[in-house]
Amino acid sequence: MTDTTKKLSGPAKDRFFRKLFADDEGVDEATASRLSARACSIVTSLRARQSALAALERRSPRKRVVELKSDGGERQPAGEPR
Numbered sequence: 001m002t003d004t005t006k007k008l009s010g011p012a013k014d015r016f017f018r019k020l021f022a023d024d025e026g027v028d029e030a031t032a033s034r035l036s037a038r039a040c041s042i043v044t045s046l047r048a049r050q051s052a053l054a055a056l057e058r059r060s061p062r063k064r065v066v067e068l069k070s071d072g073g074e075r076q077p078a079g080e081p082r
Helices: 012-022 029-042 052-060
Strands: 003-007 045-051
Touching: 003 012, 003 052, 012 029, 012 045, 012 052, 045 052
Parallel strands: none
Antiparallel strands: 003 045
16 A cells, blocks of 8 residues: 655755745745744644645745744845845
């Protein structure tokens, strides 16, 4: 029997939350960043359906997600000019 879910932890879990919130049309960029940062700090690991992971990869427009630092400033994602 094949697994229909995949365990995510560490960077994969964090990437999942960033894509999940950034992909939602009803959530603005700042709110998506805040929600993903909060989820990443609370959740240590999760199991996600493989079909949902694949769909999220196909739909994700690879929008820039701004990560908020604890002091309220913004940190640019790696590879982007400052």
